[in-house]
Amino acid sequence: MRSKEELVDYLSQRNQRRKRELASILARVGESQGDLAVTYGRIAIVFAYAHWEGCVQDCAIAYVRYATFKSRPIKRFVNPFRALLLHSHFAAAAQTKRRIGPHLILLEHLEDERTDSSGIDISTCIDTESNLTWEVFDNICKSIGVADLATWKNRGRFMDDLFRNRCAIAHGEPFVPDSKFPREAIEFVVTSIDQFSTQVMNMAINENFLRAE
8 A cells, every 4th residue: 555546445345345235235125025135135134244344454455555555653653553553562561461562562662762653563453354243343443543433332232233143144054134223234334434434535535544743
């Protein structure tokens, strides 16, 4: 992710593919009746969840990649990015109660002027844990510095419902969703894909990952 334009193009193309597939499934849900309607309803829920989880991970990773493409001193970044860099050191320090070494290493990184963004492990710092509940989504948003979470918090219960229903289906349970839920799930995900990706794009354009100078 070397430029804002590259980030926007990447996310836009991914989003279009996701929404096309969801629109196709939604059409089948509307056309089907009886047992077939139940089958397509179950399919709709699984795909809606999959595309929502994929979108969140895509956006967050792309944003971190763009933010860290140019190596900058970590002190120039907002706290969420500083925490991403030091995450492994925090974890090591938390696991030891009697050894002071990990704590000293953490302090050295915090004070070292040479510590820069190249040390962020992008492959592991953003993780949906294959369980994109509201709690996990909230954690990812805080990890990349999403400031306004009030709107998303209001949708937290639906995110959890979508996750639970998807798990019931994916684990082979004979789960029959409410007749309205598959459509609601797809409509929720299509809207949320647009809103979350736009939010992340705007954060990149405004360079919200950097501290105000």
